[in-house]
Amino acid sequence: MLEKKKTAVVYDWLDKWGGVERVLLTFHQMYPEADFFTSYFDPKKAAWAKNLKIKTSFIQKLPGFIKESRIASLPFYPYAFETFDFRDYGLVISVTSTFAKSIITQPGTKHICYLLTPPRFLWSHQNDYFKENFLNRNYSESLKEWDLVASQRPDKIISISEAVKERCKKYYKRNSEVLYPPFDVDYWEKIKSKLQLKSKNFFLIVSRLESYKKVDLAVRVFNKLRHNLIIVGEGSEESNLRRISGKNINFLSKLTDAELGRLYSEAEALIMPQSEDFGYVSLESQFFGAPVISYKKSGSAETIIEGRTGIFFEKQTEGSLRQAIERYGKIKYNLKRNCKGFGLKNIMRFDKNIFVNSFKSAV
Numbered sequence: 411m412l413e414k415k416k417t418a419v420v421y422d423w424l425d426k427w428g429g430v431e432r433v434l435l436t437f438h439q440m441y442p443e444a445d446f447f448t449s450y451f452d453p454k455k456a457a458w459a460k461n462l463k464i465k466t467s468f469i470q471k472l473p474g475f476i477k478e479s480r481i482a483s484l485p486f487y488p489y490a491f492e493t494f495d496f497r498d499y500g501l502v503i504s505v506t507s508t509f510a511k512s513i514i515t516q517p518g519t520k521h522i523c524y525l526l527t528p529p530r531f532l533w534s535h536q537n538d539y540f541k542e543n544f545l546n547r548n549y550s551e552s553l554k555e556w557d558l559v560a561s562q563r564p565d566k567i568i569s570i571s572e573a574v575k576e577r578c579k580k581y582y583k584r585n586s587e588v589l590y591p592p593f594d595v596d597y598w599e600k601i602k603s604k605l606q607l608k609s610k611n612f613f614l615i616v617s618r619l620e621s622y623k624k625v626d627l628a629v630r631v632f633n634k635l636r637h638n639l640i641i642v643g644e645g646s647e648e649s650n651l652r653r654i655s656g657k658n659i660n661f662l663s664k665l666t667d668a669e670l671g672r673l674y675s676e677a678e679a680l681i682m683p684q685s686e687d688f689g690y691v692s693l694e695s696q697f698f699g700a701p702v703i704s705y706k707k708s709g710s711a712e713t714i715i716e717g718r719t720g721i722f723f724e725k726q727t728e729g730s731l732r733q734a735i736e737r738y739g740k741i742k743y744n745l746k747r748n749c750k751g752f753g754l755k756n757i758m759r760f761d762k763n764i765f766v767n768s769f770k771s772a773v
Contacts, residue, residue: 415500415519417444420491420510424459425452425478428618429591429690430505430526431459436592437503438462440766445499449490449509450477467493488512488556501773504564507687512560522773523564525586527574527687530622532557533581558582568772570688571709587772590712592765593693593757601671602698612638613735614677614700616670616691617684619645624683624705624726629655631731639681640673674698679720679738679745683731686710693760696720696753701745703734718748719756 419437421430424446435458438444446462450470453460467490469477476482487509496502496515504510507526515521528534532554558581561567567586569575578586613632617623625641632639633656641651644663652661665673671694674680680695682704689710692702696713702720704710714720721741723734738745 416498417441418447418496418499418502419444420447420494420502420504420506420513422448422487422506422508422510423450424448424456424462424464425450426455426618427458429688430507431456432594432690433524433591434459434462434505436594436762436765437505440769441501441503447491447494447510447513449483449487452478465494467491488560509560511564512557514563520773521564521566523567524589525567525569525574525578527570528561528577528581529557534577566772568769571712573709573712574687589765589768589772590760591688591690592762593690593697593760594762595697595754595757596762598667598671598694598697601668602675604668605672605675610638610676612640612677613679613681613703614640614642614673614695615681615683616642616673616694617682619643619647619651621647622684623647624685625651626654627683627726627728627731628681629659631728631735632656632659634728635732635735637678637735640677642670642673670694671698674700678742679703681731681735682708682710683726684708685726689713692720693757696749697757699746699750699753701738701742701749703731703738713756713760715752715756717745718752720749721745 421434446464449467451464451466469486469490491509491512492514494513496519499519502515502519502521504513505524508529511523561582567578567584568589569578569586570591572588575586575588578584615625615628617625619625629651636658639659642662642665674695675698677700679701682702685705685708687709692710692713695702696719702714704714704720704722705726706722706724721734723730
């Protein structure tokens, strides 16, 4: 039946570029005729999606100051996804960290949810958002009740990491399989082959600049250590991070993959102070031979071989991160050599072909 009907891919919003968006492009390659449903689409910020067949919700027609603000548009999202019509589709794949799983399908349509995480602001990192007055507790509780109901709608849930699988079980009371996001080894090999490298003395962060990414923690540590740090990314915290950063810290954005690959290849190490759902940039870094210094209680820990492709720090504190960086300084020769030796072998566990075959088997 699935072969005879159309396929749809549903994602929360198309307005940025990052690791998840690479997953969407893989689904596009797997199902080239699929329609992509989303709350709204920003063609400037998501130019990578220009070749997708995109269907948007009523949020697309709302004023920019509403649809471009996660907070202002929050009340509309549940309704936006529940109003989509999938009666002509045999397979619907929701890729979501918030609302896309809430779509309503009819008998005869199979709904597979590729779960990035249960909404952080409702479940696993709720206190961080309350600290910022993101939403009040009464509204939060009603949203949690709705999200729990919505989480029961997919016929099957596939989590992107063991960390997300545990959250799915804890918050949604549902079992899920784990299928790591795809890493396109062939694509990155072509990027690597064209690089002309120079040895540089800097550490690297590649991240969206949002509060939960804890980039400010790294900034405070590097302000004191005086090591050079390059931060690649954009987000609502950018102006604040620039304000508190010393002259040894520089910011970049809108890089090509070739430019990003060069930074990975030249960097001392990648710093990941956040608790990630998976941590795609960890794979990119290891691929180019840069070890990863990561917070241990994170999905990125599943991508790193300690002592071979990276090291961990136990607490999200300045002292713990600083100790890890100082430890790196003592073992960096062997660690960088190990990363170049083991990095690619490690990454092959996440090869795109494995993802494609495993996902189609799961369907």
